[in-house]
Amino acid sequence: MTETPPRRDHGVPAAVPRVRLVDVAREAGLSKTTVSAALNGTGRLSPAVRERAREVARRLGYRPNPTARLLRAGHARLIGYAVGEYPTGPGSYMDSPYFTQLTSAIATTALRHGYALVLLPTGSSPDEWADLPLDAAIVADPLADDPLVEGFIAARIPLSSDRSVEGRSGTHWVDVDAEAAVREVLDHLRAQGARRIAVVAPDTPTSFYTAALDAYRRWCAEQGATPLVTLSTRPGNGPAVEAVERSLTTPDRPDALFMLTEANPPLVLDAARRLGLSVPADLLLVCASEDTSAAHADPPVTTLSLQPVSVAEKGVELLVAALESGSLEPTGALVRTRLEIRTSSERGGEPAGGAALRRRGRQEAEYTSAPPT
């Protein structure tokens, strides 16, 4: 006989009492075990029984309880995700194309490996996610002594983050090769004839920007050049544009600008234009940005991509590998950036307007104008 436990509802008033495995079993005149095997395609069951169990389950609208399965399975296939940067400021990290692409790619990659991503609040305390059945976590751009990072490590939850966690048990890191990236940009600008290369960078302790500024200063020292650094103190396009204006109106007016601060490239061009500077004739421009508008700007803007997709993939892969193998061995990887050279940083490049005029030549036939009513 199958047991018939009396149901004692507790908690939220359940509108419809959920159909459980026992309910299906009772209705089908089978045992829980048999029905479970039938639905999961496991065990050795006669086709007739299997089909009957399935039919009854379908008829009753049975849905296995995910939480119960999770408890049995011992893992939830859930990865927590948080971004450490800009803990306070207005406008979340989602305003940055770098972070949106990173977030999107992490979610996609995790999903491909069978894990779903749980969005955690920036700057939250470890207690808030203690009730979530997370198998692992990813913290992008952690703050110094990030409470989230420390919390996950203390909870022995495998963690993927940046180089600041290097070597700690159960952690994995991915970082961008800032040194190489900066050198590539500066060497490129110098080869194009730039002699006074200014940099606009955000005033954050984020590892990439710190490392990038260090690399810039080293490069300047090697070249015997004067570092020209302007800091943008708050996130957002407004402050970034102001920083550009300040940078370009310096006594020793630069002949090239390397925007490390993430800003909308057309806006940077606007700023230069307002100051009477023609890009690339008077000013070479390179923007560290993932903004797709760079390619369509006038002139198209050279960008340094921090390759958020690669960072995401590597971070997830290291984490998943450790998860599957059960290893606590820390691992890490360095990702190469990508310099996409466009007109804005090529001495002798076409001035603004050129590309557009050409484009107007091959007007497409897709135009649809509704007829007069």
Place this chain on the structure above:
Amino acid sequence: MTETPPRRDHGVPAAVPRVRLVDVAREAGLSKTTVSAALNGTGRLSPAVRERAREVARRLGYRPNPTARLLRAGHARLIGYAVGEYPTGPGSYMDSPYFTQLTSAIATTALRHGYALVLLPTGSSPDEWADLPLDAAIVADPLADDPLVEGFIAARIPLSSDRSVEGRSGTHWVDVDAEAAVREVLDHLRAQGARRIAVVAPDTPTSFYTAALDAYRRWCAEQGATPLVTLSTRPGNGPAVEAVERSLTTPDRPDALFMLTEANPPLVLDAARRLGLSVPADLLLVCASEDTSAAHADPPVTTLSLQPVSVAEKGVELLVAALESGSLEPTGALVRTRLEIRTSSERGGEPAGGAALRRRGRQEAEYTSAPPT
């Protein structure tokens, strides 16, 4: 005596056998019940015992198993989130400021109500999330007969989406008032002197764009004006800019442009400039966009905000209210858009460059240039 069940490891090789409640109980010489009460602050325990239990738990590094608590509690406080638009195209929905702000706001609002968001893949089949213990789901901009929407409804998982789910049991909808939005924009442009208002819209079946185009055509009919519609067929800034160029080179050249397609506003200005059109003197411009660069463009661009934050808040609130009350009663809400009028749509507005020249006057002292090395 406390039971001492032999641990039989199964599944992934656990590097460190997790500390369970019984382990703490045994070590402290107490029962599971007592330790549980001590840690949760429930029951009536002597301060001494409570402290001892806590001390032992701390010493052993005990972490309650979230899944087990969830099974008891009957809910996971997890909300699934997916976006239906652009199921195939390259570049995810995360490329759009509207969706990033929506996503960010939904996550924040949900968290504030005690729910965490689980990112689901766009266009996934219902099987893929069947193992996730979701209490509810949100599908932004669902496709027609979206499999995700149908799956959630079939699984009796409370759902928040757009108006297409209106009236179905356990569903909630939030939509933007497209009709009112379009009328406000067109009336504004007409009041500024526009007579031939062109529209560029994406070629998607998304409810907002469909409704907006309908409203535009109705308005034109009322005014006895000719609808001038150009469709941008693919997502992204490139196709949007091309559509703008097509729209502005029409035989009956428009004197105002209403960009429904989400594009980077400075890029739209660029396109107009390349065609020899000065904004706002020759062309009034309004962009439906959440892009913050609109305010900093030259001239600043008037935007129609679809208020993703309001949409997010309302959607989550309706869902949470239903979750807490256990009601299956469908609910819904209409959100008002917001027209942010700037120079680009004001006849007689300041030409490009003006704002910047003023700004250069009050140069700030924040500039930091490193001294020569």
Place this chain on the structure above:
DNA sequence: TTGAAAGCGTTACCAA
């Protein structure tokens, strides 16, 4: 004040 035992809903082992 403390603790034994009964669930929560599922899957896996092993006996019938």
Place this chain on the structure above:
DNA sequence: TTGGTAACGCTTTCAA
């Protein structure tokens, strides 16, 4: 081939 029973780890009722 099928089914009883014992976990998974926790909270809670109820009896001592």
